[in-house]
Amino acid sequence: MRIPNEGIGPSSADTGPHSDSIATNISWPSIAVVCGGNSSQPCDWRTERSFKSAATIWGVVVTEPEPPDPNWPRYSRHPFPPYRFLPGLTPHPRRNPLGHSYGQPEPKLTPFPADQWHGSEDYRYGIDLYNFAFWWECHEVLEGLWHAVGRESEQGSFFQALIQLAAGNLKYCLGNQAAAHNLYRSGIVRLQNVPPSYLGIDVLHLTKELQAHLISPRRHAPLIALS
Secondary structure (H helix, E strand, C coil): CCECCCCCCCCCCCCCCCCCCCECCECCCCCCCCCCCCCCCCCCCCCCCCEEEEEEECCEEEEEECCCCCCCCECCCCCCCCCCCCCCCCCCCCCCCCCCCCCCCCCCCCCCCHHHHHHCHHHHHHHHHHHCCCHHHHHHHHHHHHHHHCCCCHHHHHHHHHHHHHHHHHHHHCCCHHHHHHHHHHHHHHHCCCCCEECCEEHHHHHHHHHHHHHCCCCCCCCCCCC
């Protein structure tokens, strides 16, 4: 299910030294050099269309990641947040009064049978968030689904794989390539334990693309297509 892409246009936000841990085994630095923020630490994904300058904090140029392919199809109708959360660099969405989801209740996501993925707006929105570089926000949505379906279930393992890929992208953007690669590898292992075609994704193709990305990093990690 594809939704016409009518533009993405997220805006940058006021920044502040806030940090958070969004999963037990994934921690975020309090301050980090973001992709494009320091020419001595080039980011393989950086292109003129993929990153924009947002602000300077403590002498560090903060850039907000933008989608590698702005014309990639949308799969849900849910609007994107006004900015992408970068741990340690932009306001925490829920804890900071400037956050894009401050004061909003935690969403309770609904589980769904694997063969009815197309009926889950939450799942399709999570994939949209991934493809359009809202990696922390993607992590939050998919983590909600992970808990809803059962963390030890096949679906749960699959959601955890996607969570690890999103976290890997964010780690890479924050300048921690080693942590990013570890998360990619963990995600690949989990993807190899689900059917080759699952929840609308060609898992076999995605796995091969991720493996190729680990061997020879590209400008961005593979995007996720739903069919």
